[in-house]
Amino acid sequence: MSAPEAIPEPAPVHGKAASLAVDVRGVSRVFAGRKGASVTALDSVGLTVEPGEFVSLIGPSGCGKSTLLRLIADLDTPTTGEIRVFGKPARQARIDQDYGIAFQQAGLLPWRTVSGNIELPLELHGAGRAARRARAAELIELVGLSEFAGHYPDQLSGGMQQRVAIARSLAESPSLLLMDEPFGALDEMTRERMQNELVRICAETSAAVVFVTHSIPEAVFLSNRVVVLEPRPGRIRDVLRVGLGETGARGETLREDEEFFHVVSQVRELLHGEAPAGARGVEAR
Amino acid sequence: MTTPTTPRPRRGPLPARRFVVGALGLVLLAGLWELYKLLGPADGVVVAGVTVLPRTSDLAMPHLWVMAGRALEPVTGAGNAAPLWQAVVDASLFTLGISAVGWLVGVTVGLALALLMQRFRLAEAAVLPWIILSQTVPLIALAPLVRRWGTQIQFGAFSWESWMSVALIASYLAFFPVSVGALRGLGSPDANHVDLMHCYSAGWWKTLWRLRLPASVGYLLPALRLAAASAVIGSVVAEVSIGLRGGIGRMIVEYAGAAGGDPGKPWAPIFGSVLVGLVAAGFVGLIGLGLRRFRRGEVAA
Numbered sequence: 404m405s406a407p408e409a410i411p412e413p414a415p416v417h418g419k420a421a422s423l424a425v426d427v428r429g430v431s432r433v434f435a436g437r438k439g440a441s442v443t444a445l446d447s448v449g450l451t452v453e454p455g456e457f458v459s460l461i462g463p464s465g466c467g468k469s470t471l472l473r474l475i476a477d478l479d480t481p482t483t484g485e486i487r488v489f490g491k492p493a494r495q496a497r498i499d500q501d502y503g504i505a506f507q508q509a510g511l512l513p514w515r516t517v518s519g520n521i522e523l524p525l526e527l528h529g530a531g532r533a534a535r536r537a538r539a540a541e542l543i544e545l546v547g548l549s550e551f552a553g554h555y556p557d558q559l560s561g562g563m564q565q566r567v568a569i570a571r572s573l574a575e576s577p578s579l580l581l582m583d584e585p586f587g588a589l590d591e592m593t594r595e596r597m598q599n600e601l602v603r604i605c606a607e608t609s610a611a612v613v614f615v616t617h618s619i620p621e622a623v624f625l626s627n628r629v630v631v632l633e634p635r636p637g638r639i640r641d642v643l644r645v646g647l648g649e650t651g652a653r654g655e656t657l658r659e660d661e662e663f664f665h666v667v668s669q670v671r672e673l674l675h676g677e678a679p680a681g682a683r684g685v686e687a688r
Numbered sequence: 689m690t691t692p693t694t695p696r697p698r699r700g701p702l703p704a705r706r707f708v709v710g711a712l713g714l715v716l717l718a719g720l721w722e723l724y725k726l727l728g729p730a731d732g733v734v735v736a737g738v739t740v741l742p743r744t745s746d747l748a749m750p751h752l753w754v755m756a757g758r759a760l761e762p763v764t765g766a767g768n769a770a771p772l773w774q775a776v777v778d779a780s781l782f783t784l785g786i787s788a789v790g791w792l793v794g795v796t797v798g799l800a801l802a803l804l805m806q807r808f809r810l811a812e813a814a815v816l817p818w819i820i821l822s823q824t825v826p827l828i829a830l831a832p833l834v835r836r837w838g839t840q841i842q843f844g845a846f847s848w849e850s851w852m853s854v855a856l857i858a859s860y861l862a863f864f865p866v867s868v869g870a871l872r873g874l875g876s877p878d879a880n881h882v883d884l885m886h887c888y889s890a891g892w893w894k895t896l897w898r899l900r901l902p903a904s905v906g907y908l909l910p911a912l913r914l915a916a917a918s919a920v921i922g923s924v925v926a927e928v929s930i931g932l933r934g935g936i937g938r939m940i941v942e943y944a945g946a947a948g949g950d951p952g953k954p955w956a957p958i959f960g961s962v963l964v965g966l967v968a969a970g971f972v973g974l975i976g977l978g979l980r981r982f983r984r985g986e987v988a989a
Binding site: 514528 | 878880881883884885886887888889890894898899902905981982983984
């Protein structure tokens, strides 16, 4: 985890499908509309995620990035194509609890304390009381909310709720984290703090992450690879490798880095096609 | 730096203050009664042959202290008669017991129907219209039917008794708000929460127990309170139409006949029935107190 700048190129994906965290092959998702009209949310999308790799999906609204995440989570099934998670069909991976998930809304149960919310998945899967307590305490420590273990969600700020949601997604030590704009509802300062924390947490847990966002700097700051999608129909426009160093070694200084700005403008150009001058800075969050 | 928001302020005034305000309302009502009796015309206010405000004679509107005083006197002139208040309390307890049975049965049936409708979309389409329609059947029409069917039920040592008919009718009124309220409550969790339970591959029962039932408490409590009030009203009315003795409903009708010579007497069972309603509502309030945790504000992210 302490490797210097150079990122090892992941080996070609063919022939080692079983060792991939996520393997999406030729996936399309068509939503049937009324009167025979249908919307193609995703059109023959292929994507692989290595174990421990941080991949961001970015694109304008309607490009199917959330749909893709829901398909990987088996909250929805593809119209055509195949999705494998750690070599298993997505459904089996969900049943086996191979991933943890966090949404834009923290989605905490209001009648459970911070600790109770984090324990929920453990409780559902039959972990013992003592084991649950210990694991929750550990995770609360990890997200820096030790003083708030007994608080209820309505006593926490939005950023704290989101931290609890992330702790909950980590409860069963998954090797894959699926995150759907988890910081989308937070203010800019909280957001950057959360990004720093997520980078640290990912380094500590070495989980692979699929991260949906509409913020370019966020995607660049967090990711090993940024996948740029385009809308109508949802397709992958390009995949950008971000060579900004190991996830764990990223810190506040990186945001001032020349290379960081370079990659940000690269992604922006990809997003806007030929990068019209007037559109610069629109998605600068 | 993210900071915790302060806990939400209590809704409404403190309990002690609420009690005082409630008592003040009662005093105001009593004051209005006596004031109208003092100032209103003895023959009432009649507009175009129609009496719009009641007569203020001692027969039509006895003084409050007459009602109170009468309650302390014996029921009848007979030497061994119990005081009126005691008879009223006995009758109230009798009716309260029947209402409680009706409420329990109604809540059970209402919850079961709501669960069925939540589980199967088809059941909702098939059952919900009938549930709503069921409440349009007048109670008076129902009572003799229930009674007649009841008398035909008999097996072993069990035989149907009249109080069971009354309880059944009470439950018929009580189940309705529960089934509708619980159905809304069970369907109230966000798509977000339902997705999360799906991700945890939690089945229907686990989702019900950890998510849907706790989420429905906020909808269920008003429904339970409404059911309690309905059960009391149902019992009182059904006692009259079935002709069951011993309850407050029958007593109201009996004593109303005495109004001519003894104007304070009919008011005692009326207050008794109000008391039954208050006790029933208070009981549901206690349930709400126990479930306080599930009524926390929704998460504002």
